Amino acid sequence: MFRLINKWIRSAMNETVDKALHRMVKDQYIENLFEMVPVSKKVGPINLMETVMRSAQGTTVPRPLGSPIHFSPWEKILFNPAHLDRFPTPEEVGISSSVTIGHRARKPLTISIPIMIAGMSYGGALSKSVKVALSKAATKMGTATNSGEAGLLEEERESAQLFIGQYNRGGWMNTPDKYHRLDAIEIQLGQGAQGSSPQRSAAKNIGPEYREVFELKEGEDAQIHSRLPGVHTKEDFIQLVRRLREETGVPVGLKIAATHHLEKELDIALQSEVDFVTLDGAEGGTHGGAPILQDDLGLPTLFAITRARDFLARKKAIGNVSLISTGGLVTPGHMLKALALGSDAVYIGTTAVLALIGDQMVKSLPFEAPTGLAIYTGKITDQLDIQRAVMNLVRYLNACVHEMDLVAASLGKTALTDFNKSDLCTVDPFLSVTTGIEYAGVSPEKQGEWTDRIQGLIEQES
Amino acid sequence: MESQSLKNTLSYLHSELLRIETMAGTLSSLERDHYRKLTQFDHDKLMDIAVEEQSAARQLGTIKEMCLSLAQEVKRIQNDTTDSRVEEDTEGV
Numbered sequence: 001m002f003r004l005i006n007k008w009i010r011s012a013m014n015e016t017v018d019k020a021l022h023r024m025v026k027d028q029y030i031e032n033l034f035e036m037v038p039v040s041k042k043v044g045p046i047n048l049m050e051t052v053m054r055s056a057q058g059t060t061v062p063r064p065l066g067s068p069i070h071f072s073p074w075e076k077i078l079f080n081p082a083h084l085d086r087f088p089t090p091e092e093v094g095i096s097s098s099v100t101i102g103h104r105a106r107k108p109l110t111i112s113i114p115i116m117i118a119g120m121s122y123g124g125a126l127s128k129s130v131k132v133a134l135s136k137a138a139t140k141m142g143t144a145t146n147s148g149e150a151g152l153l154e155e156e157r158e159s160a161q162l163f164i165g166q167y168n169r170g171g172w173m174n175t176p177d178k179y180h181r182l183d184a185i186e187i188q189l190g191q192g193a194q195g196s197s198p199q200r201s202a203a204k205n206i207g208p209e210y211r212e213v214f215e216l217k218e219g220e221d222a223q224i225h226s227r228l229p230g231v232h233t234k235e236d237f238i239q240l241v242r243r244l245r246e247e248t249g250v251p252v253g254l255k256i257a258a259t260h261h262l263e264k265e266l267d268i269a270l271q272s273e274v275d276f277v278t279l280d281g282a283e284g285g286t287h288g289g290a291p292i293l294q295d296d297l298g299l300p301t302l303f304a305i306t307r308a309r310d311f312l313a314r315k316k317a318i319g320n321v322s323l324i325s326t327g328g329l330v331t332p333g334h335m336l337k338a339l340a341l342g343s344d345a346v347y348i349g350t351t352a353v354l355a356l357i358g359d360q361m362v363k364s365l366p367f368e369a370p371t372g373l374a375i376y377t378g379k380i381t382d383q384l385d386i387q388r389a390v391m392n393l394v395r396y397l398n399a400c401v402h403e404m405d406l407v408a409a410s411l412g413k414t415a416l417t418d419f420n421k422s423d424l425c426t427v428d429p430f431l432s433v434t435t436g437i438e439y440a441g442v443s444p445e446k447q448g449e450w451t452d453r454i455q456g457l458i459e460q461e462s
Numbered sequence: 463m464e465s466q467s468l469k470n471t472l473s474y475l476h477s478e479l480l481r482i483e484t485m486a487g488t489l490s491s492l493e494r495d496h497y498r499k500l501t502q503f504d505h506d507k508l509m510d511i512a513v514e515e516q517s518a519a520r521q522l523g524t525i526k527e528m529c530l531s532l533a534q535e536v537k538r539i540q541n542d543t544t545d546s547r548v549e550e551d552t553e554g555v
Binding site for chain 2: 094096097098100110111112113140141142391394395398401402
């Protein structure tokens, strides 16, 4: 019986494929189904689908998890292992991974690993189960989690040992009763995937608990303004930072979308005496944002870090102001390179959510996207097993830091904070000139001579 | 008299912080060793415990560093207290 069905299916398939191929060969190209191949190659499958979605919806297509474009050339940078000139670290020696953020604050924030969970809001982005799972996993690892642009979710605060809250453009965390309960305050003026554009969650997508946390009236939208309420001049911002530092004693920082005008923004941040700066590169994720904001706005994370580090060094602010970077850091290699280039710590968002869902994605596939388990408006959020999700993320973070430890041992380091630019080389000459990482094609002794030659060539060209 | 009491308290805090630092360091090595031993078994539950042990080792390492920096801060306050006492004595002369 089975052989008969098998034979029948094979025969039907053969007939269908033959007919399809025949039509593709005979039909005029303009009427041919095969035209979809060059068309999708020309505009790209993502652009093709988003074009169709725009034409069907007539509004912004809120693409989840950020830009698919890799702006930062992390793969062109390598670490320099040591053997004899400097010896590797013996395996019995532990690699220190703790970092202190905001040394100048009355109550600095010390985390046990240099990776933190990025700001992803309850309601606006994620479900309550996921927010609680993220904070429980962060606590197990001795690191911090971030509220995102939200109000204070009690369960999240209670399960997080170290909780960074965003003083946000929606105004939902901006009252003393809320920000006094934070371990650090991050003033959110923008994010990599959205710049400083306004955002809105429609009232129809806001449930009773979301409304309560955000203190919204029934039927009221959750509106993120392009500007922080009450901050219309740089003096307003400076006063705000000083007031929050004085009132709370916890580290107070600024988060912005990385921009080509980075140095001007940082200059104002330094005038305000922030304890830390968070730079979200163009690769930053989001629960859903306009593709134009994700693909066509901002500064790549890698360049944001090197430029910010250089600026802080010129202003003699290293040590006083911690640098936190985020945006498209997917592998432990990306994260460690970000640290070596000058970040004190990194945030991960998209990767943390993917790791947290982990093997539970089988609950959604093949009929629903895995994000349906995690986002607030997801259809199957109730199917997420929180305890399993916590352990998935704990395992992932542990594996990441363990991989970083291996690189540290190979470079003869005893702490992840000991990395710097001299531990790297690059295979890209232009990256070498712009970032100051030594070029892999020339020995360290000849770097100066080589850089002069390249700069001469660039000047000649221009 | 009060100054002497403060000096004694600071000295006590300093020595206890250094003791906690040593204990955290020892426990951290022990947890790392547990991680190595537990990962020798091909068992999911033991692997999870191993992961938690490794994380505990890191957090103990953090406690060690926090104790060290707090001990340095206490030492600085101790020195400041001694200096101000010497200044007061000199003014008195």
